[in-house]
Amino acid sequence: MESEFALTPARPQPRAEIAALSNVAHGAFDFGELERMGLRLDEIIDFSVNSNPFGPSPRLSEVLRSIVPDRYPDRECLALRRALAAQRQCSIDCVLVGNGAAELIWLVALAWLNPQRCALIIGPTFGEYARAAQMMGAAVRVWQAGPQRDFQIDMAEIEHLLAQDRPQVVFWCNPNNPTGVFIPDQVLYDLAGRHPATLFVIDQAYRRFVFDQPESLMAADALPPNALILRSMTKDYALAGLRLGYAIGRGEIIQALAAVQPPWSVNTAAQAAGLAALQDEAHLSRALERLALARRELMRDLLQAGLAARPSSTHFFLVEVGDAARFRRVLLQAGAQVRDCASFGLPAWARIATRRPEENKRLVEAVWRLWQT
Numbered sequence: 401m402e403s404e405f406a407l408t409p410a411r412p413q414p415r416a417e418i419a420a421l422s423n424v425a426h427g428a429f430d431f432g433e434l435e436r437m438g439l440r441l442d443e444i445i446d447f448s449v450n451s452n453p454f455g456p457s458p459r460l461s462e463v464l465r466s467i468v469p470d471r472y473p474d475r476e477c478l479a480l481r482r483a484l485a486a487q488r489q490c491s492i493d494c495v496l497v498g499n500g501a502a503e504l505i506w507l508v509a510l511a512w513l514n515p516q517r518c519a520l521i522i523g524p525t526f527g528e529y530a531r532a533a534q535m536m537g538a539a540v541r542v543w544q545a546g547p548q549r550d551f552q553i554d555m556a557e558i559e560h561l562l563a564q565d566r567p568q569v570v571f572w573c574n575p576n577n578p579t580g581v582f583i584p585d586q587v588l589y590d591l592a593g594r595h596p597a598t599l600f601v602i603d604q605a606y607r608r609f610v611f612d613q614p615e616s617l618m619a620a621d622a623l624p625p626n627a628l629i630l631r632s633m634t635k636d637y638a639l640a641g642l643r644l645g646y647a648i649g650r651g652e653i654i655q656a657l658a659a660v661q662p663p664w665s666v667n668t669a670a671q672a673a674g675l676a677a678l679q680d681e682a683h684l685s686r687a688l689e690r691l692a693l694a695r696r697e698l699m700r701d702l703l704q705a706g707l708a709a710r711p712s713s714t715h716f717f718l719v720e721v722g723d724a725a726r727f728r729r730v731l732l733q734a735g736a737q738v739r740d741c742a743s744f745g746l747p748a749w750a751r752i753a754t755r756r757p758e759e760n761k762r763l764v765e766a767v768w769r770l771w772q773t
């Protein structure tokens with residue numbers, strides 16, 4: 401008797417969902433592109449990533465020197481989870497550490513989504529939510545904010561969609577990348593409370609950068625049972641080359657994510673760097689103060705150079721530039737990389753992240769020069 405698996409085609413093929421996946425554009429350097437353009441990495445200032453531009457804690461270099469590279473990392477990230485649990489006033493069963501917040505997004509999709517389920521995405525936003533959901537064959541609904549209302553989110557419409565579609569998962573980036581729109585934490589937690597059948601994945605990758613609404617580091621136990629908070633230590637502690645993120649939620653949710661996480665995905669250097677970062681919160685606080693000031697100055701100087709930043713609650717913001725691909729290319733040649741927002745469905749917009757004051761000046765000068773060409 402022929403096996404039920406015998407119908408496979410003559411050549412090995414990936415699943416149909418995988419063939420249909422499209423690439424997601426990201427900020428940060430495209431090493432191949434720089435090579436093709438004959439540009440050197442150290443000649444370019446990167447305004448296309450939204451990380452803390454003041455760099456990691458000075459303690460990091462010493463910590464990295466003590467790493468033992470030939471020993472496997474702690475699979476459970478115990479020390480770091482303990483430190484995070486102490487900070488968030490919860491049990492370590494409510495914390496999962498990931499290889500960047502990006503890994504955690506993929507774990508959510510793996511554990512929660514399949515072709516019979518639906519994910520709701522509040523757009524325009526980070527592309528990995530849709531890609532991870534599509535990878536699992538889930539239906540993807542997107543509610544899209546637009547420039548006519550400064551990308552504000554219509555909460556009544558979202559409430560309606562949640563009730564109508566009853567998605568298994570909603571991905572909500574707060575504050576949102578790329579728009580900088582921020583919904584007060586409690587408003588989202590209340591919304592989650594009214595829709596208990598949906599897992600609310602609240603991606604707070606940039607929460608520390610909402611300058612005028614410092615967070616309370618609310619106790620995890622106070623979260624609604626269907627809420628999962630994602631954090632990117634990559635961003636606030638400036639660890640992009642190491643990759644580090646964590647999730648906070650009820651034990652059952654964390655367990656499901658841990659069940660699908662590849663072993664040892666968080667390397668030893670990242671775990672040690674995360675611990676060192678948590679022990680030097682003063683470094684981050686100083687950086688955030690300087691960044692808030694730098695952002696105000698950059699917005700003012702860009703306005704004088706003819707670029708009006710859209711309102712944003714955080715250090716990155718959108719500017720309308722006409723042809724964003726050209727704008728990016730010309731600035732890149734002048735030594736400043738910004739994010740072309742075409743992949744967010746916004747081909748006339750660029751996203752700019754505030755950097756150190758002296759770097760911001762170089763961007764503003766490049767914009768002045770651009771208008772003269």
Ligand SMILES: Cc1ncc(COP(=O)(O)O)c(C=O)c1O
Nearest residue numbers: 500501502526577605632634645
């Ligand atoms: C909204 C959002 N979430 C998650 C990530 C990924 O974070 P990490 O670098 O920690 O994987 C990014 C990175 O750009 C992001 O913009």
